[in-house]
Structures are given as structure tokens and as C-alpha cells.
Amino acid sequence: MTNLQSIIYISGSGRSGSTLLERIIHSSDCVSALGEFHCLWRLPETDITCSCAAPFISDSFWQPVLKTAAIDASVLAELRELEDRVCRTSFIASHRFDIKSLRENRDVQHFLDIQFRIFEAVAGASGSSVLVDSSKAGPRAWLMACHPKVRIIHLYRDPADVILSWRSAKFDPGMGQEMKRMSVAAAATDWWKVEYLVKRLGKATPVARVDYGELCARPERTLGNALAALSLPTKPAPAWIDATSVKSKDNYHSLNGNPDRFDKGPIRISKREADWNKVGPAERLTIIAVAKVLGLMLPSSPSS
Numbered sequence: 001m002t003n004l005q006s007i008i009y010i011s012g013s014g015r016s017g018s019t020l021l022e023r024i025i026h027s028s029d030c031v032s033a034l035g036e037f038h039c040l041w042r043l044p045e046t047d048i049t050c051s052c053a054a055p056f057i058s059d060s061f062w063q064p065v066l067k068t069a070a071i072d073a074s075v076l077a078e079l080r081e082l083e084d085r086v087c088r089t090s091f092i093a094s095h096r097f098d099i100k101s102l103r104e105n106r107d108v109q110h111f112l113d114i115q116f117r118i119f120e121a122v123a124g125a126s127g128s129s130v131l132v133d134s135s136k137a138g139p140r141a142w143l144m145a146c147h148p149k150v151r152i153i154h155l156y157r158d159p160a161d162v163i164l165s166w167r168s169a170k171f172d173p174g175m176g177q178e179m180k181r182m183s184v185a186a187a188a189t190d191w192w193k194v195e196y197l198v199k200r201l202g203k204a205t206p207v208a209r210v211d212y213g214e215l216c217a218r219p220e221r222t223l224g225n226a227l228a229a230l231s232l233p234t235k236p237a238p239a240w241i242d243a244t245s246v247k248s249k250d251n252y253h254s255l256n257g258n259p260d261r262f263d264k265g266p267i268r269i270s271k272r273e274a275d276w277n278k279v280g281p282a283e284r285l286t287i288i289a290v291a292k293v294l295g296l297m298l299p300s301s302p303s304s
């Protein structure tokens with residue numbers, strides 16, 4: 001057995017700042033952040049570039065971890081198949097949004113058991129007692145919450161900023177191409193789905209909330225409050241250099257996320273201001289109107 005104590009799951013919409021958040025938490029001695037962990041079975045292995053810059057198939061961290069956990073191509077296919085079945089809003093709804101009912105489901109148990117084999121192997125290889133999974137997906141937050149070692153952070157970002165970010169081009173060296181761009185409608189639907197599911201989850205189990213804007217304005221206090229709210233057996237202590245920067249730590253093997261995960265050196269925390277010049281006037285008005293409707297449907301609440 002390893003000393004794995006907790007998994008912090010970050011739930012939020014795409015472009016909500018989860019890579020920044022996980023990099024800050026990873027700077028703590030006791031933590032290893034894994035990036036968007038579900039990419040392990042969602043993406044072909046040739047499409048994964050670890051944040052240490054190694055191609056996944058020859059990564060000196062992940063390959064021994066998978067071997068220890070006895071994960072081969074057939075198990076990854078099984079995870080993919082299980083995910084298709086249980087990691088869905090319709091599946092969560094069929095269990096009446098009830099954690100107890102989900103926890104008793106055999107497929108959910110099996111899905112989590114395989115992943116915890118990997119988490120245990122990661123903890124063994126890294127010596128970390130806390131892992132961070134920033135897959136962000138809303139249905140996944142519900143499934144992860146079924147396990148007693150998992151704690152959930154809800155990362156909130158203003159819908160206008162999120163939609164605008166989806167409309168702006170950004171190059172991803174990990175994928176060797178521009179990051180995916182979504183239509184306004186698809187980005188709005190993605191934001192709404194994740195927000196709805198995590199807000200509803202907050203009524204069933206404790207969820208710590210981090211507002212991206214507040215995190216950038218007051219990083220230490222905002223993250224400190226959220227981590228305190230998670231009641232972790234060992235509380236991560238990020239390596240703050242000053243009020244707005246954190247020392248980066250080696251052994252960062254994030255599977256996927258924002259291209260910032262490849263940056264070395266200190267992590268400077270500052271809000272990425274939305275650049276409205278990247279979209280035309282008509283689209284600008286559409287984004288503002290859509291964001292306003294989303295804000296009315298799911299109003300923001302303060303950070304934990």
C-alpha cells in the first residue's frame with residue numbers, strides 16, 4: 001500500500017484556468033498533478049505528450065506506473081467502454097442525482113477501481129499523498145465523488161470570458177496544432193452543462209468553489225480557503241515566492257491541458273484578460289448576450 005490519502009478533482013468548463021490551478025497545487029511537496037487524467041483512455045496514446053515533454057509511449061514516469069498498475073491496451077479499452085456507459089449526464093440522471101445509488105452501481109465501482117489502481121501506482125512512484133485530476137468534466141465529478149478519498153473543487157470562470165477564449169486561437173505544442181475552437185453555441189452549452197452538474201453536486205456532497213478571477217486577484221487567500229474547505233488529511237502548501245508567483249516543482253507529468261503546462265520556471269499568476277479584438281462586432285454582441293442569459297440561469301456565488 002502507498003500513502004495515497006486524497007484525490008482533488010477539479011470540475012469546471014473548458015478554458016476555466018484548471019491548468020493554472022493544478023500547477024499551483026502541484027508546487028506543494030505532497031502533491032502530484034496529473035492534468036486531464038481521463039485523456040489516458042480518451043486519446044490515442046500517440047496523441048498524448050506529457051508535460052515533461054516526453055511522448056507518452058516513452059515517458060519515464062507513466063510507462064512504469066501503468067506497468068505497476070497492470071494497465072495494458074485492453075484495460076484502457078475497458079475504461080473507454082465503461083466511460084461511454086457511466087460518465088454521462090443521462091446516467092447520473094437515471095440514478096436521480098443520488099451519490100449513494102451511483103456508488104452502489106457495479107459499473108461505477110469497476111470504473112473507479114481500475115482508476116484507483118493507477119492512482120495508487122502514481123502515489124507509489126511519486127511519493128505524493130495527494131493527487132490532482134483536472135479532467136473538469138461534469139459527469140466525471142459525480143462519479144469521482146462516489147469515492148471517499150476524492151474531494152471536489154468547482155472552478156468557476158465568467159461565461160463571457162470562457163466563450164471568448166474558445167473563439168480565440170491558441171497553439172498547443174503538445175498536440176502540434178492549434179487548440180480546438182468551439183462555436184459560441186457549443187461553448188455556451190459546455191459551460192452550462194458543467195456548471196449545472198457541479199452546482200447540483202454541491203447539494204449532495206461538499207464542493208469547494210474557486211472563482212478564476214478571485215484566484216488571480218488574491219491567489220493565496222482564495223486557494224487557501226478552498227483547500228481548507230476540502231478537509232484534507234494533509235493540506236497542500238503551495239511554494240509561494242510572493243503574492244502572485246509560485247515556484248514550479250519538477251516531476252510534473254500532466255497528460256493534457258493548457259499549453260502553459262510545458263512552461264518551466266516560476267508560475268506567474270495573472271488574469272488572462274479576454275481579448276475582444278479577436279472576434280468581430282456581431283459575434284461580440286452574441287457572446288455578451290449569451291453570457292448574460294447563462295449568468296441569469298446559473299448565477300455566480302462567492303468562492304469558498
Ligand SMILES: [Zn+2]
Nearest residue numbers: 050052059253
Ligand atoms: Zn512525463
